[in-house]
Amino acid sequence: GAVVSQHPSWVICKSGTSVKIECRSLDFQATTMFWYRQFPKQSLMLMATSNEGSKATYEQGVEKDKFLINHASLTLSTLTVTSAHPEDSSFYICSAREGLAGKNEQYFGPGTRLTVT
């Protein structure tokens, strides 16, 4: 149980284009989903928290107009990187939480590697 999928697993796009990444909870309803970015050899940095049906809460320093997050259903959240640039190249990981805030209920997706050329 508690499987989270991401699509695509990797994507290459040209500078200036937009890329959409999907995150799905396959066997549970995710009240909250999280989006992280991870650069090589670095830690996971939380970008934003999204709750189903409401606007995402972005971490300090993350541009909400550049990283559009939509959490339209209890099983799907999308991250759109708009007008991507090479510095946006990174590993994007989502996670999903089923219940209330607590210790360890986040389940992570396999990640999406974005390369912007």
Next chain:
Amino acid sequence: GQSLEQPSEVTAVEGAIVQINCTYQTSGFYGLSWYQQHDGGAPTFLSYNALDGLEETGRFSSFLSRSDSYGYLLLQELQMKDSASYFCAVPTGGGNKLTFGTGTQLKVEL
């Protein structure tokens, strides 16, 4: 703010025991989690300590000392497949989100 510091790299031989430390500074503390991440993969949950002491799960154990703001992950009988990055993490934002440590890359050698 929150900060969780870990050694950047640890190297050990197969069959050995290794300890990965985590020191943290947080406003509000709920507990300390540990995650394993292989290259290019998803973080997978290993353990969680809410109270002081040692929690054992198979070859992996995790320890917490809240008074010292310190914890560690202990890996026994190391195997090659244990080569990965290990992150400590704490719930923050009132427990609504996770903040990860700097991460430790473990290399297991023959």
